[in-house]
Structure formats: C-alpha cells, structure tokens
Amino acid sequence: MHSVKNALYRGSPVIISEMTAQESRMHLAASRVGRLCVSDGMPYVVPISFVYEHGHIYSFSLVGQKVLAMRGNPQVCVEVDEIRNPRNWWSVVAFGRYEELSEGPRQNERDHAWSLLQKARPNWWEPGSETPQSEDKVASPPHLFFRINIERITGRRALA
Numbered sequence: 563m564h565s566v567k568n569a570l571y572r573g574s575p576v577i578i579s580e581m582t583a584q585e586s587r588m589h590l591a592a593s594r595v596g597r598l599c600v601s602d603g604m605p606y607v608v609p610i611s612f613v614y615e616h617g618h619i620y621s622f623s624l625v626g627q628k629v630l631a632m633r634g635n636p637q638v639c640v641e642v643d644e645i646r647n648p649r650n651w652w653s654v655v656a657f658g659r660y661e662e663l664s665e666g667p668r669q670n671e672r673d674h675a676w677s678l679l680q681k682a683r684p685n686w687w688e689p690g691s692e693t694p695q696s697e698d699k700v701a702s703p704p705h706l707f708f709r710i711n712i713e714r715i716t717g718r719r720a721l722a
C-alpha cells in the first residue's frame with residue numbers, strides 16, 4: 563500500500579478540472595464515436611457513431627437491445643473521451659432524451675440526420691447496419707434514425 567502511495571505522488575501532480583458546458587460541447591462536436599449508455603433494468607453500454615449539432619446527437623441503428631431499452635426508458639447518456647496518457651486526458655458525458663425520427667411525421671428530421679451522418683463519415687452506416695448473423699441490412703427496415711436531445715453535459719480534463 564505504501565509503495566502504491568509513493569508511486570501515485572511521484573512527479574508533478576495531475577490537475578483535474580471541470581470543463582465548461584461550451585468546452586464540453588466542442589469536444590462532443592469534434593467526436594464521431596461515443597459510448598451510448600442505456601438502462602432497462604440493467605445498464606447496457608455500446609459504441610455508436612454519431613454527429614452532434616445544436617444540442618442534439620444524431621445516430622442510426624437497427625432495432626436491437628439498445629433501441630428497445632431506449633424506447634422503454636428514453637433517458638440515456640453518451641460518453642466520449644480522449645486519453646493521451648493517464649496524466650493527459652479529457653472526457654465528456656452528455657445526458658439526454660432519446661427521440662426516434664420516424665418516417666412520415668418526422669421525415670425532415672430523419673433526412674437531416676442522414677445528411678449530417680453522410681457528410682461526417684464515408685460508410686457511416688456500416689457498424690450499425692450489421693449483426694453477427696446478417697448481411698448488410700441498411701437497405702431493408704427495421705433500421706432507424708434517432709437523436710438524443712441533450713439536457714445536461716459535463717466534462718473533465720487532466721493535465722500534469
């Protein structure tokens with residue numbers, strides 16, 4: 563225990579600070595992959611590709627465990643980070659509410675999500691459109707677009 567404590571305090575101390583909401587949003591906007599955390603009795607975390615714009619996180623999915631969980635409990639969070647080393651990192655957690663962008667009444671928002679994802683990354687649909695058993699399913703429903711309306715965002719960073 564004593565040697566662990568010595569190791570922890572060796573060298574200059576790491577300074578951990580809170581980021582402002584604006585700084586946190588800038589990091590979120592520059593990120594393309596985050597960990598989506600949902601809860602449906604049990605917590606469940608998976609990586610997703612997304613684009614952030616004006617307080618919303620836009621993404622795409624097949625209907626599976628995470629979508630069913632978000633339909634049951636729309637309060638979710640998304641975490642993004644960059645860990646250069648244990649003394650130099652930042653991470654952001656955005657909390658918000660799941661909204662499905664259905665065809666028909668929300669077609670404009672759905673098209674907007676599509677164009678944002680399309681601009682952000684070629685082949686953006688690939689990781690979200692396949693399951694271990696299936697061929698590429700993007701052309702055949704039940705794929706969907708969704709967004710998370712961010713209600714609260716926090717960020718921390720460490721610098722030695």
Ligand SMILES: Cc1cc2nc3c(=O)[nH]c(=O)nc-3n(C[C@H](O)[C@H](O)[C@H](O)COP(=O)(O)OP(=O)(O)OC[C@H]3O[C@@H](n4cnc5c(N)ncnc54)[C@H](O)[C@@H]3O)c2cc1C
Pocket residue numbers: 595608609610611612621622623624625626627628629689690691693
């Ligand atoms: C870089 C990256 C980007 C991705 N982008 C997207 C995206 O934009 N949209 C999207 O829908 N998916 C994306 N995925 C895939 C995503 O992480 C899930 O694997 C996928 O969406 C299936 O999730 P589901 O809840 O529908 O699982 P289901 O297909 O319903 O499977 C259920 C079970 O499979 C297991 N499982 C599912 N996914 C994972 C996983 N990733 N790791 C370990 N176990 C798993 C769990 O035990 C879960 O209980 C991305 C993955 C990566 C690595």
